[in-house]
Amino acid sequence: MLEASEIHATLVGAVSAVLVALAIAATFWWMLHPPSSTVERRAKEAETELERMVGSIIVVFTPEIASSHMMALAAKVARGERSELLAIYVIELPYTLPPDAEMPLEERGALDALGAAESIAKNSGISIRTEIVKARSTKQAVLDIAKRERANLIVIGDHREGKYVGAPLSRTIEEIAADAKCDVLIGVEGKHGTLFVGEASQSATTEPPASQS
């Protein structure tokens, strides 16, 4: 074992040590904070806006509106932004039926859709709440829940008024977009998913293309 000398602590030495540490720390802080450019400032504003926009997200399903692909997108956004996610399935109750009427077929469809939503959320590593809502008007139900949940974003798939190419979007979706107090993200597929079909047929040679919802 080597013999050790005694400690030589001096004021000059202490000041020098502090100066070295401070100078190095200050240099690195300054280096890592370069001035931002115009495009970076714009990007920052957009990110801040996104954070504000996606604090609480509601994904809307109905028997007509299949939103699974938008659910996958919402789950990815929610994971990145740590948002709250709520998936609702709205069953529109005809006025001819009482408010507590049972609609087994629609409810079964709701369980399938919300089960798929939970599965997507699980795969994305986020938690999700689900809710089946029976209402006289889909639009009103969605807007009421958005108000109750203080939602920042409503995510909804598309449904068209007709089967023909170029048919307008469903009136319900238009009304939700028009009357919602928050942002609405509508996932409109290309012309019957031709982009997906085209890419899949080009790339998939050994295995079939993944099914699209």
Place this chain on the structure above:
Amino acid sequence: MDARVTPQARTPELRRAVTPWGSFSWGYSDVGADIFIGLGLVLAAAAGASNVAFLFAGIVYVCIGLAYTELAAAYPFAGGGPYFVLRGLGDVFGFIAGWAVLLDFTIDITLFAWSCVDYSGQLLPVLVGSVHPWVHFTVVLGLIVALCVLNVVGVRESTAFNGIVSALDVASETCILCFGFLFAFQPELLIHNMTASWPSPYHLMLGTSLAIISFVGLESISQAAQETYRPASVIPRTSVALILTILIFALAYSNLALGMQPWHPIVGNHGQHLQFWQIFPSSADNQGKAVALLAAQVPYWGAIAALYVPVLGAILLLISSNSWVFGSSRIAYSMSRADLLPSVFQRVHPRFRTPAVSIFAFCGLAALTLAFAALPALFPGAMAFYARVFHGESGLDFLADLYAFGAATSYSFVFIALIALRLTDPHSPRKFKIPLNIPVRFRGEKATIPLLGIVGFVGIFSILIFTLMTHPIGRIAGPSWLLLGVILYFVYRRHRGLPYLRSQKHDWRRHQMEILRTSGDLELLDEYTANLKAAENRTGDGSHA
């Protein structure tokens, strides 16, 4: 085979993905390693004036750093110093600057591999050069060959690995210095050593010329400029931060080494107690691992530092050595593309797609340098010849001599190129400009001359003179290298039918616009276009280049 083509096939470009920390660590892995070699050499040469030698070299280095910062931010293109000189002074001087840098890079491959083995020898006594010269030589040669092979097959350390090692080293060196100053620094001892062991003017010049090697490597940041995101904004910050960090370390280490009371008493051959710095003049082994020896003498922290600093130092030096292999081949490749070197240096390996000829050529040269440096230790009979011709210099001194010559020469040209570009290209936006400028008019245009550029040139030129005066090997081999290069250059230009002294025609304006377009700083492109337009309106034509 798939016959489809993409609608717009483009020439692959270097991707701008290097962040501020990436840019810093890229430079730090080169410059940061220098102090591991420079400290021991300077303490051995300049003794009690080591801190003054570092201060003088540091002032020059600040000027060099500022010049590189301005040029790399204004011309963010891979190529570094030779590219700036090519743009500012034309083909011949661009070649000479590049050739001097190639000398430096080739020497660096050997020097850093050598010092890497010296640091490893702190933990593995079998690698100590003075005791086992053949083992030392074989391991250094093995490292050079291994780096050559790795670079040919295209394996390089990742930027992330560089970043981690750099961060560890900065933290480690800060801790060593803080503990050293807190518990072992005696101001009166520093003053005593400075007065009692002040060197002769010759040794002060020798020390100063060696101190400059602690600051070589800024090339790396400017070479990475083309891959740095928003280089005009990021590079000034990372360069200045690198300059300050290295300067702080160099000045702090030299002052601590002179004013340090060793934690474990050091006993000389005659039983007398030695000051810490006194272990360097008489031992080449110690010179090669100064930081590890200093760290081991720091109270408390030294117990840990003695174990990890040799390893960290060896890794940093190996990374540095590797980057010189990569850098030398890259510079030779870019010089060859600019018709300054034969096209054989552009030849890429058919399988690995790397500039294999360049890599083999410069690694071969590095191995040859190693043989020259190690010859007296391997064959003591050669010592007499070295004593007669090179004043007995061999080993680390041999390599450091050439290193100092190459660095001082290439930096001198960069200062001249800086001043020339200020005059001939006043339209390129300079987001960072060296302070203290003299306004002048040149060819009817407003321009400025950087006062610090002139000061820096005088400083680095004086260091070049010191090197020629005090380094026998630098005095002989350095100018011989340049002369050989110039002869080869003229032969090559004659062979290609290119002008000897005049430059080829370069469309620098279009080149600059392309650089700025891809740099991410689009405001600078707007500024450049506006400057050119204003100049055209003033002169009534578009003849500005």
